Amino acid sequence: MKEKIYKIREEAMNEISKMKSIDELEEMRIKVLGKKGELTQVLREMGKLSKEERPVVGEIANDVRKDIETELNSTRERLKNEMKKKKLEKERIDISMPGKEIILGHRHPLMATIEALENIFLSMGFSVVYGPEIETVQNNFDALNSPENHPSRDLSDTFYITEDMLLRTHTSPVQIRVMKEKKPPLRIVSAGRTFRFDDVDDTHSPMFHQLEGLVIDENVTMANLMDTIDTFIKELFGEDMETRFRPxxxxxxxxxxxxxxxxxxxxxxGCEACNGTGWSMELLGCGMVDPKVLENCGIDPEKYSGFAFGLGIDRIAMVKYGINDIRLLFENDMRFLNQF
Structure with a gap:
């Protein structure tokens, strides 16, 4: 039995020295030292030995097991180091090579403009509210005192989903929703996407962005409206900007x-950009809220008055950044967007 044990050690040591992977080492460990391994099988025959031989053979078996385990562990460490070395060689970084350029994102000019506009009105005491892009005909037209024969109601001008539902043509329905749900005083602005069949030139698009404001309170006048608009324009473009109101x-x-x-x-x-007139394109529309609109929303026009205004955010962005074609804002051409 001693010879069998020594032979197992000799063969195991010889095979371990030739191993080239950790998986092979594990197979070798199971083959020799496992529950059904060669050394274990030999030790199960120790019952056939005399009492004097058992401790001697047991000691030899333990020494052989330790020798094999030591050789397995040292070979495993050697193979791990070799694998690590090969991996480092393969993944070696040439620190003399230039690094990859990290491209950071930034605000889209439209989003930057919306944020700037909302911040201005927040500083003026307005609240920012939002509403759905799919609206009812009632909120989009009827409650806003729009005549049934108004051109904006035609299929050629508006995107209808059903007879009673449409893609909103302006953000004014948000004002209607607020006036129906809350009591005056009100001071709100709402920004978002709007939709119309409108692409006649490079300053119009079927999908565009609007911001509309509403103030409802007692004793609100046209003078309040004009001062609000003038303050807003100066905050946006600078103190040296002038405003002109046309009926x-x-x-x-x-x-x-x-x-x-x-x-x-x-x-x-006067310059080439404004054709020598000294004035930019028309920027917004405004006026005193029609008493009929107040009645439609359950507000007493004898007690309350107010003003509303609406502006094209895309047009503001075009004026602010010197963009001459609205389509550039929606094409997502990185050559264009990277300029901002």
């Missing part, structure tokens, strides 16, 4: 006006 018509306000601002580039002196 206009909107179904939901009376009297109504359109507002121009002096040219951002020449500050009203």
């Amino acid at each position: 206009h018509y909107f179904p939901f306000t009376e009297p109504s006006a359109e507002v121009d601002v002096s040219c951002v580039k020449c500050k009203g002196k």
Whole structure:
């Protein structure tokens, strides 16, 4: 039996020295030292030995087991080190090579403009509210005093989902929702996407962004409206900007006006950008809330009055950043966006 044990050690040591992977080592351990391994099988025959031989053979077996385990462990460590070395060689980094450029994202010019506008109005005491992009005809047209034969109601102008539902054509329905749900005084602005069949030139798009404001309280006048708009324009473009109000018509306000601002580039002196007029494109529409709109929302027009205004955020961004084609804002061309 001693010879068998020594032979097992000799063969095991010889095979271990040739091992090239940790998996092979594990197979060898199980083959020799496992529950059904060669050494274990030999030791099970110790019952056939005399009492004098058993302790001697047992000691030899324990020494052989330790020798094999020691050799397995040392070989395992050697193979691990070799594998680590090969991996490091394979994944070696050449520190002399330039690193990869880290490209950081930034605000889209439209999102930056929306955030800037909302912050201005927040500083002026307004609250920011939001509403759904799919609206009822009642909130989008009827409650806003829009005549049934108004061109904006035509299928050629508006995206209808059903006879009673549509993609909102402006953010004014948010004002209607607020006036129906809350009592005056109200001072809110709402920004979001709106939809119309409108792509006649490079300043119009079927999908665009609007911001609309509403103030309802006692004794609100046109003077309050004009001062609010003038303060807003100066906050947005600078103290040297001028505003110009021109009479206009909107179904939901009376009297109504359109507002121009002096040219951002020449500050009203006249240049190529403004065709020598000193004024930029029409920037927003505004007016005193029509009493009929207040009645539609359950607000007493004898007690309360107010004003509303709406502006195209895309147009603000175009004026602010000197963009001449609204489609550039939606094409997601990185060559364009990286300029901001």
